[in-house]
Amino acid sequence: MAVKREIKEKSEVQVKEPKLFKVFLLNDDYTTMDFVVEILCDIFHKSYEEAIEIMLIVHKNGKGLCGIYTYEIAETKIDEVHRRAKVNEFPLRAVMEEI
Ligand code: TYC
Numbered sequence: 861m862a863v864k865r866e867i868k869e870k871s872e873v874q875v876k877e878p879k880l881f882k883v884f885l886l887n888d889d890y891t892t893m894d895f896v897v898e899i900l901c902d903i904f905h906k907s908y909e910e911a912i913e914i915m916l917i918v919h920k921n922g923k924g925l926c927g928i929y930t931y932e933i934a935e936t937k938i939d940e941v942h943r944r945a946k947v948n949e950f951p952l953r954a955v956m957e958e959i
Contacts (some may be wrong), residue, residue, distance in 0.1 A: 881956040891950040905915040
């Protein structure tokens with residue numbers, strides 16, 4: 861008996877969009893502005909001008925959006941922020957919120 865293969869039409873294939881997460885930096889009184897700008901440039905790939913804008917938003921409002929990512933990428937970026945903050949002895953924190 862011939863093996864019958866079922867090949868789905870492209871339109872039938874279910875595409876499941878991944879959940880997305882906003883990553884925010886939080887303000888504190890001890891981390892230097894220069895360090896936050898460095899983090900935004902290095903980890904979140906912001907231009908220097910954009911990094912200054914975001915840092916000032918965080919400084920004034922308590923938190924600021926750094927980017928939108930899938931869960932694993934958001935988690936990796938947050939871990940990297942915390943690792944670099946710890947090495948440099950700053951209390952800088954990042955958090956994520958599901959969209
Ligand atoms: N508030 C800090 C200061 O005055 C600067 C700062 C900005 C800290 C953004 C954290 O996520 C932050 N030195």
